Amino acid sequence: MNFLDELQRLVAQVERGINQHLPLPDAAPRRLHTAMRYSLEAGGKRLRPVLALATAEALGVSGDGALPAAVALECIHTYSLIHDDLPCMDNDDLRRGRPTAHKAFDEATALLAGDALLTYAFALLANAYADQPNLAHGLIRELATAAGSQRLIGGQMADLLAEKKANATSEELDFIHLNKTAAMIEASLVMGGLVGGAEPSQIATLRTAGRHLGLSFQIIDDILDVTATSHDLGKTAGKDARTGKTTYVTQHGLESARRFAAAHASAARLEIARFPGSVGFLIALIESMAARTK
Numbered sequence: 576m577n578f579l580d581e582l583q584r585l586v587a588q589v590e591r592g593i594n595q596h597l598p599l600p601d602a603a604p605r606r607l608h609t610a611m612r613y614s615l616e617a618g619g620k621r622l623r624p625v626l627a628l629a630t631a632e633a634l635g636v637s638g639d640g641a642l643p644a645a646v647a648l649e650c651i652h653t654y655s656l657i658h659d660d661l662p663c664m665d666n667d668d669l670r671r672g673r674p675t676a677h678k679a680f681d682e683a684t685a686l687l688a689g690d691a692l693l694t695y696a697f698a699l700l701a702n703a704y705a706d707q708p709n710l711a712h713g714l715i716r717e718l719a720t721a722a723g724s725q726r727l728i729g730g731q732m733a734d735l736l737a738e739k740k741a742n743a744t745s746e747e748l749d750f751i752h753l754n755k756t757a758a759m760i761e762a763s764l765v766m767g768g769l770v771g772g773a774e775p776s777q778i779a780t781l782r783t784a785g786r787h788l789g790l791s792f793q794i795i796d797d798i799l800d801v802t803a804t805s806h807d808l809g810k811t812a813g814k815d816a817r818t819g820k821t822t823y824v825t826q827h828g829l830e831s832a833r834r835f836a837a838a839h840a841s842a843a844r845l846e847i848a849r850f851p852g853s854v855g856f857l858i859a860l861i862e863s864m865a866a867r868t869k
C-alpha cells in the first residue's frame with residue numbers, strides 16, 4: 576500500500592461524494608446553496624470523512640457504502656467552522672485558504688449556510704440508509720450525540736467561556752478538547768465502524784482510538800498556531816497568543832505539548848492495531864496526522 580496514493584483516492588472519493596450528495600448551487604435560494612458549497616468545496620484535509628471511509632474499508636466495505644456517512648460528517652464539521660468564524664465567535668477572515676463565509680457572503684447568509692449544512696447531514700443519513708433502518712438509526716444517533724450540546728456545541732460553549740477568564744484550568748481545557756475536537760473524530764471512526772457492521776467491543780475500541788486521536792490532533796493544532804504560518808494553515812496563525820488563549824502550549828510549553836501529542840497518537844495507534852481487518856492505512860494516517868506541519 577502506498578499511503579499517499581490511498582489518501583488521495585479517499586480524498587477524491589469524498590470530493591465526489593460532496594458534489595453528488597449536496598443540493599445543486601442553483602437550487603432555490605441560490606445564494607444559500609452557493610454559500611453551502613463555497614465552504615464545503617473549499618477543501619480542507621477531509622480528515623473526518625477519510626477516517627470514516629478507511630474504517631469501513633478495514634471492515635470489508637467496498638465502493639460507496641460509507642460515503643453518505645462520510646459526507647454527513649464533513650457537513651457537520653464545515654458548519655462548525657462557518658459558525659466558529661462568525662464575528663460573535665472567533666471572528667476570523669480566513670478559512671481553508673479563502674475568505675470566511677461571512678466575508679465572502681454576509682453574516683446572515685453564513686449563519687444560514689451553517690444551519691443548512693447541520694440539518695442536511697441528518698436528512699442525508701436518513702435518506703441514504705433508509706433501506707437499513709437500524710444502521711440509519713445508529714448513524715444518526717452517533718452524529719447527533721457527537722455534534723450536540725454535551726459534545727461539539729458544549730465544547731465550543733466551554734471554549735468561549737474559558738476565553739473570558741485569565742487562566743483556564745487543565746480540567747477545563749481537557750473538557751474543551753474532548754468535546755470540541757475529539758467528539759467528531761471519535762464519531763468518524765465509530766460511524767465507519769457502524770457501516771462496516773462492527774461488534775460493540777470493536778465500536779468501543781474505535782471510540783477510545785478516536786478520543787486519543789482527537790486529543791493529539793487538537794494539541795498539534797495548538798502547536799501549529801505557534802509554529803506555522805497562516806499561508807500553511809489556510810487560517811489565521813498566531814491567534815491563540817494574540818487573544819491570550821489558554822492552550823496546551825501555554826499550559827505545558829511547546830516541548831511537553833509535543834510529547835503529549837505523540838503519546839496520544841501512539842495510544843490511538845495501539846488501539847487501532849487491535850482492530851480486525853487491514854488497518855495499515857489507518858495506522859499510517861494516524862502517524863501522518865501526528866507529524867503534520869499544517
Ligand code: GRG
Binds near residue numbers: 755756
Ligand atoms: C460553532 C458548534 C461550533 C463549534 C465550533 C470547529 C470548531 C468548533 C472550532 C474551530 C476552531 C478549532 C481549533 C476547533 C478544533 C477542531 C479543529 C482543529 C478544527 C479544524 O479542523 P481541521 O484542521 O480543518 O481538520 P479542515 O479545514 O482541514 O477540515
